[in-house]
Amino acid sequence: MVDRPKKPSALAATPGLAPQPQVNITHSNSTVSAVLPTGESVEILLYGATITSWKDAAGDEKLWLSEKAVTDGTKAVRGGIPLVFPVFGTAPDHEATSKLPQHGFARTSTWEFLGKSTSESSETKDGGDSSVKLDFGLSDAELSEESKKAWPYSFGLIYSVTLSKDGLTTTMLVRNEGETSWDFQLLMHSYLRISDISAVSVTGLESSSYVDKVASPISTTTSPDGPVKITGKTDRVYTPAGGPSAPVAISEGGKKKFSIVRDNLNEVVVWNPWVDAKSIGDFAPADGYKQMICVESGAVKGWQKLEAGETWEGGQIIGV
Structure with missing residues (x-):
């Protein structure tokens, strides 16, 4: 055998790609899910573009979802983060939305998944992507005939859900695609999971x-200079004194559990049905109100008006 003192050295192994977020469309193309390399995950039902699950790296669920939540596209989902558009509640005195069902049609329409994008961070373990953004779209073309008749306007919505190691960002872009102006309300109806509402x-x-919707008659008052505690049925629409950029924090047992930072969403709705949960057909278990609190970012006091061709954008970051 001929000696080859200058034989080529072994080829260096080709470095593998950094870990990437995994995005899947499952359940007969009805659900989009994403998992970060670090373990955080999110699931979004195309029906309503409703976020039904958000877990941290340890697999702990951050959202409350009713055990009787209907996810087959026949009614709005009870729990997670449903979307309220173009009306909050009902507005019988507001001509443009008077014929719409409670909370409008966004949460009961099937959205289109528009795709994903990622961002990189050197701080991510193994140099992988540190976040993934999932985009969903809805326009008047996708509405049911019933919804089109009740709200005959041309519009486009792009809803972006961004999952990161530190939290969940939800942003809505609203565009008037028609030739006449119209106005709307918007709410991100977040059901946050906690262990004990009394803490x-x-x-x-x-x-x-804040507007106290439980009071009879409904009244407007000012909250005290102290934390809000839930001791009974609660349904309030706050206008935070610190403005839309002021963070709202949810603590349990004195330890901060969530923080919410809003952008162009001036109101915060705080809701818990308390023992009245037993009269809500799809709310389960009946004492599930002890493990949830809704702290919802929205633009629901008055109306946002869009002229032809105009756009509006608002969103929130829920940090953990």
């Missing part, structure tokens, strides 16, 4: 004006 306090709403 929960909400800060960031001190000395803020």
Whole structure:
């Protein structure tokens, strides 16, 4: 055998790609899910573009979803983060939305998945992507005939859900695609999972004006200079005194559990049905109100008006 003192050295192994977020469309193309290399995950039902699950790296669920939640596209989902558009509640005195069902049609329409994008961070373990953004779209072309008749306007919505190691960002872009102006309301109806409602306090709403929808008659008052505690049925629409950029925090047992930072969403709705949960057909278990609190970012006091061709954008970051 001929000696080859200058034989080529072994080829260096080709470095593998950094870990990437995994995005899947499952359940007969009805659900989009994403998992980061670090383990955080999110699931979004195309029906309503409703976020039904959000877990941290340890697999702990951050959202509350009713055990009786209907996810087959026959009714709005009870829990997670449903979307309210173009009306909050009902508005019988507002001509443009008076014929719409409660909370409008966004949460009961099937959205289109528009795709994903990622961002990189050197801080991510193994140099992988640190976040993934999932985009969903809805326009008047996708509406049911019933919804088109009730709200005969041309529009386009792009809803972006961004999952990162530190939280969940939800952003809505609203565009008037028609030739006439129209107005709307928007709410991100977040059901946050907690362990014991009696140990929960909400800060960031001190000395803020709020509408108490439980009071009879419905009244407007100012909250005290202290944390909000839930001790009974609660349904309030706050206008935080600190403005839309002021963070709202949810603590449990004195330890901060969630923080919510809003962008162009001036109101915060705080809701818990308390023992009245037993009269809500798809709310389960009946005492599930002890493990949830809704702290919802929205533009629901008055109306946002869009002229032909105009756009509006608002969103929130829920940090953990």
